[in-house]
Amino acid sequence: MCVFLSLEINEICCAVSDGRSLLLSACLVESTEARLLERDVLASRVREVEEENRQIRLQLSQSQGLAAQPVEGNYGNQQWAASADTGPEDVENTAEERANHSECSRSPTAEKCELIHVACVCAGHNASRDVVTLVKSILFHRRNPLHFHFITDTVANQILSTLFQSWMVPSVQVSFYDADELKSEVSWIPNKHYSGIYGLMKLTLTKALPSNLSKVIVLDTDITFATDIAELWAIFRKFTGNQKQVIGLVENQSDWYLGNLWKNHKPWPALGRGFNTGVILLYLERLRRIGWEQMWRLTAERELMSMLSTSLADQDIFNAFIKQNPVLVHQLPCFWNVQLSDHTRSEQCYTEVSDLKVIHWNSPKKLRVKNKHVEFFRNLYLTFLEYDGNLLRRELFGCPSQASSESTELQHALEELDEDDQCYDFRRERIMVHRVHLYFLQYEYTPTDDGTDVTLVAQLSMDRKSIVQLDMANTKKALVVPAFETLRYRLSFPKSKAELLSMLDMGTLYTFRYHVWTKGHAPTNYAKWRTATTPYKVEWEADFEPYVVVRRDCPEYDQRFVGFGWNKVSHIIELDAQEYDLIVLPNAFMIHMPHAPSFDISKFRSSPSYRYCLTTLKDEFHQDLSRKYGSAALKYLTAQRNI
Structure with a gap:
């Protein structure tokens, strides 16, 4: 019906065009009055058909919209039609709103370069890790500038502020709000949910977020976007015109609020199946106007008397x-909140629509949830989990640049590079600012009073009894941790040096890379280590690349050596150039486990160009070393040439 009507109007418009051309061709024999009359008749006919079309649309919307549940806006729109203060104009607007839910209508879109606001409550190490996958899925699809608002604890604030600062994504703003200042707003509510007190903080957003912020999309951290978030933002325009609708939600896809999951199951009151709050459109301006803070508090107090x-x-x-x-x-x-918990009927949703928008892992088991299509959804999630976030540093063309000064400086440095240089990729990586995700796993740190704190970069067991004795805080020492390896994928890790030596003698373990690159660790002097009971000093040799423990203020890795080759070697050279003593720990050791070859080592083995560039970078490193340390650095170049 809708397609036919639109075609009818188009045909009439074509007739007008053709009629004018005919009139023009006949203007030599027709009078001016006749031409004007003909044009008026055609224009009148167009207006008549447009009016007929409008009346049919109105009739369709009234008959279909009242008989069937609309796709969205159900509860607010039905209440409007029945409210006593609704006038004829409001009824017509509501009917037209329902007409917009037909298959013929187009979804609204956000304005070009319109700023979209997104809020998340994120506390702790795990949530900080999960929210990055959510953010990457949003950035992948987005075409608008974004402003993220994070309600965080101290841990998440430190992690996410460092991440976004180092990420430097154009047209992305980030604001943080202290969750500790909001706890008193909800701490009085007893809560059995695994999210704890942070699961209640979305109730406080009208108070937590800036008073001049009128609208925001609120998301749980276990969300994955499969479309442009601007489509969701644009739905705010569908909130009915008399400003009664203030919250946008998707119906709950489980039977929880129906109260029939088990005997004596008594859920909180809800409208039908209730709504899921993993994805919310909050019209903050209107919520503040109706006194949201007082209203939800009264609701909670009333229900808690019985619940x-x-x-x-x-x-x-x-x-x-x-x-x-x-x-x-x-x-x-x-499809704006496909819920993947064990007891949902989400399949009924995603089998009836052709386009999924948002996936919600709303189960404590997350990716291990029971769902016969879970592999499809898991792969979508893993796509963004493993996606290189650096690839999302793309400008929004046609929108004003909001790049930081650091980003601008980086861009200038990149522009100065010669893209025809055979080693362009190496030089580019050297100046790139890489994303930093602090404390990817659970981490608790209590500083010591004696200045012997140690940060370990590899999995190892070490005697701290050595840090104090060697006076690491006041001397230049690099503690060498002897490295071993196994060819077995499963290994019972030795609990002592004696057990390790036994495995070494039986052939279960080997000294690290003894069969392919003995130079890398030979100076460790494994023969002496077998019987050593106290730390001993070794001398630097060419290509020595041990694993070391050093002070925080040691020289940093040279970033020109990315990928495979010479990163540890160059670092040990610079430590030696700065007169660090290389001290082998007698009771510490680490074991390298087998794994598939990395992408970079495969390039090193197969690409002459890669090996050529690595040689070029070595020469440049030696030149820089000579300028930095003078004649003392000649021994490194001489040793390299004698290999």
């Missing part, structure tokens, strides 16, 4: 509030 605690954190309170005020909710299509 005693929440089971699903903020979601219980949102649903209890919506049941009392259904006119305030704008229902979103299910």
